[in-house]
Amino acid sequence: MLKQKGIDAQYELIGAGISGNKVYDLYLRMDSDVVMKNPDVVFIYIGVNDVWHKSTSGTGTDAVKFERFYTAIIKKLKEKNARVILCTPATIGEKKGYTNQQDGDMNYYSEIIRRIAGGNNCQVVDLRSIFHEYDERNNPENKDRGILTTDGVHLNSAGNKLVAEKMLDAIMTR
Amino acid sequence: MLKQKGIDAQYELIGAGISGNKVYDLYLRMDSDVVMKNPDVVFIYIGVNDVWHKSTSGTGTDAVKFERFYTAIIKKLKEKNARVILCTPATIGEKKGYTNQQDGDMNYYSEIIRRIAGGNNCQVVDLRSIFHEYDERNNPENKDRGILTTDGVHLNSAGNKLVAEKMLDAIMTR
Amino acid sequence: MLKQKGIDAQYELIGAGISGNKVYDLYLRMDSDVVMKNPDVVFIYIGVNDVWHKSTSGTGTDAVKFERFYTAIIKKLKEKNARVILCTPATIGEKKGYTNQQDGDMNYYSEIIRRIAGGNNCQVVDLRSIFHEYDERNNPENKDRGILTTDGVHLNSAGNKLVAEKMLDAIMTR
């Protein structure tokens, strides 16, 4: 997308996400993996595993601790004067009408992130709302996967494209 | 309420609910506790623990098995020519906007019950929708309890009254 | 084994196990799948999923309800004068020294089964103890699978052979 817009020379993109990470995993490795690279802009996109692992292995993250680690991460990045943009977690299951098992919790953790953003003057890419609205309009058969994800959680190409567009919008908006 | 309407002489009410029960617990004891009493009308009001215990002790009920036992219960009651009225589970937490941890699962299990009702020609007292709409209108501070429940799950007097009204409506409607 | 002993003409073997079943699933289908076949001998081999699903999907079985359904199953079989032989659940993980996640719970549910056997005058094939002792002696590298199971839970051919031997011993012992 940056290339299409002819602005790719202005940006260097560094991926730092690791599969299976929860919020405290980010905190543990943020010095070496993020801070030391002196980023201008940092997207924080975390929360799916913090909710999901409650059901799949009993190792999710308590909401109060999710907020505490999330806030600690932002504090460290702000000290380095990075511009921090928060993403709400997109989805676990694509059924409509908030009937996916973790929808309530996903909505709650997204609320926490929006509140943290407000308190820290951060932009939000509200993937939770974006994915929900997309699925409500584009999932006539009420499938649990296959619209924006391959398995309900991991993004397919349509999902990746949607996230990229919204992230680019956020970068461009000040 | 029956007394207020002067029709209490026409009804005998028999409580058969037991705290902590899940759908299979009903099945195990329905012969002795329900069928042998030759009821004319049976309300089935189950599902909260089937969802809730997933989070609190790892002993909730898989959705597919919830449906299987629920259907087996209805079949036994229909064989006795009882009129069967199904209730969706009311609530686990009273926060608005589907942000209670189990809201997604509660919505899903309620959908299952509505579908079973359709397939078995049963009335539904849709407590799930009734409580949700009530809380959306009557919980301006977005509390997690105290509107229709004492603790988010167990009904307070307002909750009990609401359920009683809706059950009476259902009995009167044919 | 029956053929090797030249006694296979005296036995008809009927499998009634279904993958993923917990104790209450047995109860739901025992009339059609077991009782109606008028068995002389019935092996009950249940409990792994009742423990395991607590961790993998939050849908295991409370110990008190495990015992209640188990006892109800035996009662139905005894009424039909079947000889009932109880098996304790073998294993979830094959590491030594009781270091598999569910070892404590597996030991506890096995204790419940042994107690039920005592109270109902049933034989026990104590697979829990048999597998534990086997793994303690035959797992020098302390692997979590591959000795008597393929994946820690499902039996490999050595595991199946061991179970068959112990079941045959039990049938022959009166």
Added chain:
Amino acid sequence: MLKQKGIDAQYELIGAGISGNKVYDLYLRMDSDVVMKNPDVVFIYIGVNDVWHKSTSGTGTDAVKFERFYTAIIKKLKEKNARVILCTPATIGEKKGYTNQQDGDMNYYSEIIRRIAGGNNCQVVDLRSIFHEYDERNNPENKDRGILTTDGVHLNSAGNKLVAEKMLDAIMTR
């Protein structure tokens, strides 16, 4: 105990434990709560909630991450030249014969801690083994609490005394 031995003037004791903490909670606050106090000796006593919360709220800690955070904590303390003494988590339930629900997991996380101790040349106060052996000898009625704990988890005065004795032994041993 220090007073009884007449050596209390040589020691200043600083408590830094917080109820409900898991290993990553220690990591988050160790700079302010421990490192800044320049301790000579640090006891790390963590792990019960990392295991227990898997069952009670689905928010325990994966074993691999438990080890990762634990090691990161030791590394920080070693950099400050603190003498670090590791405690294995004592108990969740006091029944004998490894029949408490979390016994397998508690044994496993204790193994991890002993291995970390070996790799980092740290002393271990092996509360897991100490409590197990004590309960095997002193719990003739096989109760789940009341020997060294009030509720199976939180220590009673006998439990606290036992821990204090073993910690003092460890301090004195070099």
